[in-house]
Amino acid sequence: MSGLSLEEYDLLGDSKYRAYVAAVDKTLRNFENTSEWADLISTLGKLNKVLLSHMKYPVVPRRITISKRLAQCMHPALPSGVHLKALETYDIIFKCMGTNRLSQELFIYSAGLFPLFSSAAMNVRSALLTVYETHFVPLGQRLRPGLNGFLSGILAGLEEGSDHLE
Numbered sequence: 001m002s003g004l005s006l007e008e009y010d011l012l013g014d015s016k017y018r019a020y021v022a023a024v025d026k027t028l029r030n031f032e033n034t035s036e037w038a039d040l041i042s043t044l045g046k047l048n049k050v051l052l053s054h055m056k057y058p059v060v061p062r063r064i065t066i067s068k069r070l071a072q073c074m075h076p077a078l079p080s081g082v083h084l085k086a087l088e089t090y091d092i093i094f095k096c097m098g099t100n101r102l103s104q105e106l107f108i109y110s111a112g113l114f115p116l117f118s119s120a121a122m123n124v125r126s127a128l129l130t131v132y133e134t135h136f137v138p139l140g141q142r143l144r145p146g147l148n149g150f151l152s153g154i155l156a157g158l159e160e161g162s163d164h165l166e
Contacts, residue, residue, distance in 0.1 A: 008059045020054040021061040028062060031069050037082050040073055044085040051092045058097050063108055066093070071112030076119035083116065083124045087131055094135040102135060103142035110146050114153035 011017040027050050030043040051060070060066065066089075073086035090113065094102055102109075117128055136143055136150065143150065 005059065008061070011057065011059055016054075017057055017061075020050070020057060023050045023054075024061050024066070028065055028069065037079055040078070040082050041085045044073065044082070044089055048085075048089055048092055051089070051096060055092075055096050058101055060093055060096060063093075063105065067108045067112060070109070074112045074116045076116075080121040080124045083120060084127055086112070087124070087127045091131055091134070094131070099135070099138050099142070103139050106139075106143070106146045110149055114146075114149040117153050118156040 012021075024047075027043065027047045030046060031040075034040050034043055047066070070086050070089060073082050090109065093109070097105070113128070113131070117125060120128060132150075132154070
């Protein structure tokens with residue numbers, strides 16, 4: 001249990017949190033059976049439902065695996081619908097954890113989010129900027145460890161005359 005935070009270890013004493021972990025595990029297994037992008041959207045929807053029903057817990061179980069799956073959903077070859085559903089999942093996770101925990105776990109989630117902007121469709125760019133504005137900008141100085149990746153991701157996608165340049 002060395003990968004668990006002290007807070008998560010304490011939560012494992014709560015039977016409802018253990019049920020949450022089991023539900024997340026079950027949903028994550030669904031990712032292994034996806035063969036089309038529509039399957040990814042459906043699985044992300046199931047994950048969102050599990051996360052939304054357990055919003056009271058600031059610690060998201062299996063966050064490393066979840067972040068890897070979300071990063072895979074941000075692959076440029078996938079359609080914008082998958083990207084938008086994954087951004088919805090990121091938004092739910094960030095709302096659950098709050099800014100303090102996000103600043104501590106920034107490295108976990110940034111790998112999937114930061115590279116997306118330059119290859120994203122316009123509607124995805126708008127949603128991604130909303131996630132950045134809502135969750136990353138309020139971090140202020142706590143964003144500093146990830147600032148290079150954040151700026152590289154955004155600046156690479158901005159073009160002169162773009163709607164998002166402002």
